Amino acid sequence: MTSAGPSGLVTAKTLLHDAAPASFNVTIFDSQSRIGGLWPAHKSDSAGLVHPLMVANQSKHTVQFSDLAWKETDPEFPKAWQIGRYLERYSKEYGGADIRLGHKVVKAEYQARSKWEVHTISEKGTETSIFDYLVVATGFFGEPLWPEGITKQGEVPIIHSSKYRDIESLLSKAKDTSDKILIIGGQMSGVEIAGTVATHLSSLVHSPGGKSIPNAERFTIHHVSQRPAWTVPLYTSVKPDIPAPPFLPCDFPSYNLALRPHTLEDTQGHITVEAARKSNSIYRSVLGTDQSVFSQETKIDEELLDKPPVLAIGLHYMDFVRSGLIKPHRGRLLNITEDTAVISPKGCKKSGGEEFIGNIAAVIVATGFDSSPSITFLDGTIKEFLSHSPAHPDLPLALAFHGTHHSSFPTLGFVGFYRSPYWGVMEMQARFVTRLFQEHAGNNLNTLSPSLQAALRLDNSIERTLALRNDPRCSQFPMVRARTGYTNLCTNRDYAALANGRPMDILTPARYISPGASEAQRAQAAENLKSTYNTALAGLTGNRFIAPAVFRSLLGEWILERDLVSKLPSHPSGRFIGTAKFLLRNGTADGREHKFSTSHPERESDGAVDPPDMGLEYLYIEDGEFAATDTNMRFRATRRYIWRYDEDSEKISVWFARTDDPSRADYLFHEIEFIPPPSLVPDSNNGEVPTGDGKDKRESTSGKDEGWRAKAKHLCVEDWYNVHYEFFFQAVNLREWKLGYSVMGPKKDYTIHGTYRRKPAR
Known part of the structure; x- marks a missing residue:
């Protein structure tokens, strides 16, 4: 194996744990001092190609292998260093490979009887080893x-x-x-x-x-x-x-x-x-x-x-x-x-x-x-057979059956050597390469099903890859799913709920577990499926993910109109017209030091303690003119708050700004609690979602014009604030939202109704 990244680790696991007992001994060479490939091992691991705090652009339900579940407390979209931690757990759970870190493969020569002579270099010098099979799992990120x-x-x-x-x-x-x-x-x-x-x-x-x-x-x-x-x-x-x-x-x-x-x-x-x-x-x-x-x-x-x-x-x-x-x-x-x-x-x-x-x-x-530097250890003759073209970095090699092999080299396999590696595809490729190697070894295991044999006979991936290289209509991600004939292990429970009258029949690696998986592996897959099911159910029938969707879309400038109606002369009624800006910044500890001082951060693998992750927050600046209703009084009015999003609790909170430094938070004003529309509350039929005709009941039950509602309460000394919100989306983006207060106290009795509309683009 030529890498200890996701592709190399899943291939090693497949050869060692999913193949026939004692079929293979596996050695992994990796030039780095840690496993994980692109994925950093901890928050401060910044030497690689991926920023450790980068957020994955797919959820943990996709960035997973079938037989290792993410922890329930892990975020929906893990950061790069958390993916590195997942790979560490995967390597420990499915060990057995001889992983040689700090060993760079500099040459792999094809020898007689289809064997491979692999030359590596490390601090100890150069080494030469002979292997029966070679898997290239170096990935596309060469230079x-x-x-x-x-x-x-x-x-x-x-x-x-x-x-x-x-x-x-x-x-x-x-x-x-x-x-x-x-x-x-x-x-x-x-x-x-x-x-x-x-x-x-x-x-x-x-x-x-x-x-x-x-x-x-x-x-x-x-x-x-x-x-x-x-x-x-x-x-x-x-x-x-x-x-x-x-x-x-x-x-x-x-x-x-x-x-x-x-x-x-x-x-x-x-x-x-x-x-x-x-x-x-x-x-x-x-x-x-x-x-x-x-x-x-x-x-x-x-x-x-x-x-x-x-x-x-x-x-x-x-x-x-x-x-x-x-x-x-x-x-x-x-x-x-x-x-x-x-x-x-x-x-x-x-x-x-x-x-x-x-x-x-x-x-x-x-x-x-440029992916070509990832295969410099293959000599020119081999690369010529593989139609290597440095001029086409997205399609550098022409490989058969979804980028897995070439018939000229029956003991050479490729896993994850394509753009946009979907983890389930890597896992399928690893299984297919394992089957090919078993078939070549002559173990008479009948590893290739009739349908797979037929697919191999009809496969024209090499010709199509060559044609794509100069195709002006080539897609952004030209590689497609690996079809390996595995059974879909999805059950009816995986159809989490209806969306537009159709089930959420979600493709995830856990649905395609190895046929020979152990009970422990199947338990992990079941945990993954349960997590995916619960996530889809919570999103379609509750208020999950509304807070992050709202928080993301607040960024920028809004036109604000607010009416204040007071029943007491001490607080004049009037109208405010101005702007509200949400200015994004890293989270600060002001006002919430106690939370972070008493938390128990997860420890790094090397024993160091992770610093707390305070996420992101907004500095809210409101500025405009207030005009009293019953007088000619007009004055400029401004206020500041700090809006925060906590990923762990999935809550948005609003904090008062300090009077001595209005860029800093003082104390909590309120937390926003989103209220599911009536149609999103599951029926009382054992908690199951009715299938019906799939129509969205919100259009009839709560009206086509109803936005996402939210509420909050706050006691300020003797004054009680009842806060209500309504957020109106246009697809994924907020187009308008409303914020109102009812304030009651010994010397206060007034209501505020404000409307925020998006300011046009600059």
Whole structure:
């Protein structure tokens, strides 16, 4: 095995625990000092290609192997270091491999009788070993790709997105006249890094205390991409056309088998015009917009609807675009001279109409990775058989049966060597490669079923891969699921609830456990299935995931109109008109020190203690004019609060700001409690969801115009505050929300009704 990342670990586990007893002895070589591959082992493990605090863009129900359950307390979308911890547990649970860390494979030679001579180098020197079989599990992330004509050393700092860690380091050499951060690349990593840098910059500007970078508010982020991507948040809805939609992790609707045709057609990455229009229509429906509400530069206009869609996952990217902190530019980077970038809107050559972006402080290239360095240990003859092409980093090798092998080398297998590795696919590939090796060993185990043998005879993956290399209609992720003929072990209970009249028949690795799995493995798979079931049920029939959906969509500026009606002359009635800004920043401990001092943080594997994760929060700034109803009195009014989201409890809380430093929290005002619409409360039939005709009862029971309601209470000395909210969504984004108070006390008796409407994009 050539890596101890997810692909290598699942292959080792399959060879050792799912194959016939004592069929294989497994050795894993990895150049790193830890297992996990891309995934860091702890919060401070920042030496690799993935930021340890990066949030996965798929939920734990997808980022899993079939026979190891995530802990119930793990977040729905784990951070990179938590995935590293999961892999540590997986390696311990299914041990038995000889894992040799700090050993880099430098050459693998194909010998007589189909054996492999593997040469490694380590601190101890060079070693040579002979193996019967070789599995390449190195993955696609060989070396960062750089735009043509852009050197790694320039007038301003230039780094790859995989090397970004914090805003202070990025801007440490910024000149006083520099005010722009340039990001190059428009797909997953480009959107992700732009949103991350914007979050860090916003936090730097709006957090209390001294500033490590003077005048940080001068910086803006300029994101250059050839075309906009559909940018989907972490939580989406199966019912995006109502103002109070239920929310689920974004991969649940995507992997709902009930929405797919009964006979799947393997298109192997080629997207027809009809398929493109259908996919683009789905994304527009999911988001409720063509993205022009954020910026004309992010709009998916008519000319793009016929083209294969580009998808990105972005938590706050779009709202930072709307606020103006991120400024998108359509085009291709031609060059950078001193601190000025030249952007061509028409391609790779100057053709008139170039855009110049000056006063650049730093550049981040998010142009992906070159996969060829991951297979440098294979000699030229082998790579020639495999049709190796460095010019096609997304399809560097032409391999058979979904990227798993080549008939010329029956003892060579590939697992996870493709773009966008879905963990279930890696697991299926590992099982298939294991079967091939068992068949080659001549154990007469009949490991290949008749259907699988037929699929192998008909397989034309190599020819199709070669055709895709220069196909202008090649999809963003050209590799498809591995079909290995395994039985779907889903039960009726996995159909969690109805969405638009169809079951949530969610594709997850735990549904495809190995046929020879042990009782312990089956128990783990059952735990995974139960977690997925409960998650879908809670999202469709309760108020789960509403808090994170609301909190994410508050970012930016709102137009606020508020009416105050008082029954006492001490508090004049009137109307307030102004704006409200939600300014994102890292969570602070002010006002909640007790919570973190008494918590019991999980310990690192090396014995160190994790610092508490305080998540994100908003500094809320309200500013405008209050006009009294019965007098000509007018005055400017402003107030500040701190809004916080706690991922563990999935609650939003509002805190008073300190009078001596209004950027800091003082004490708790209230926690927001979301109220499920009547139709989302499960029927009293043993807690099961009625199947019926699948219609959404909210349209008849609570009205088409009802938003998500929430309530809170607060006693301030002798005054009692009853607080009520209503949030109206347009698909995944808030379009309007209302906040009202009823205040009663010895000297107070008034009500407040305020409406927040989204301010148009800058």
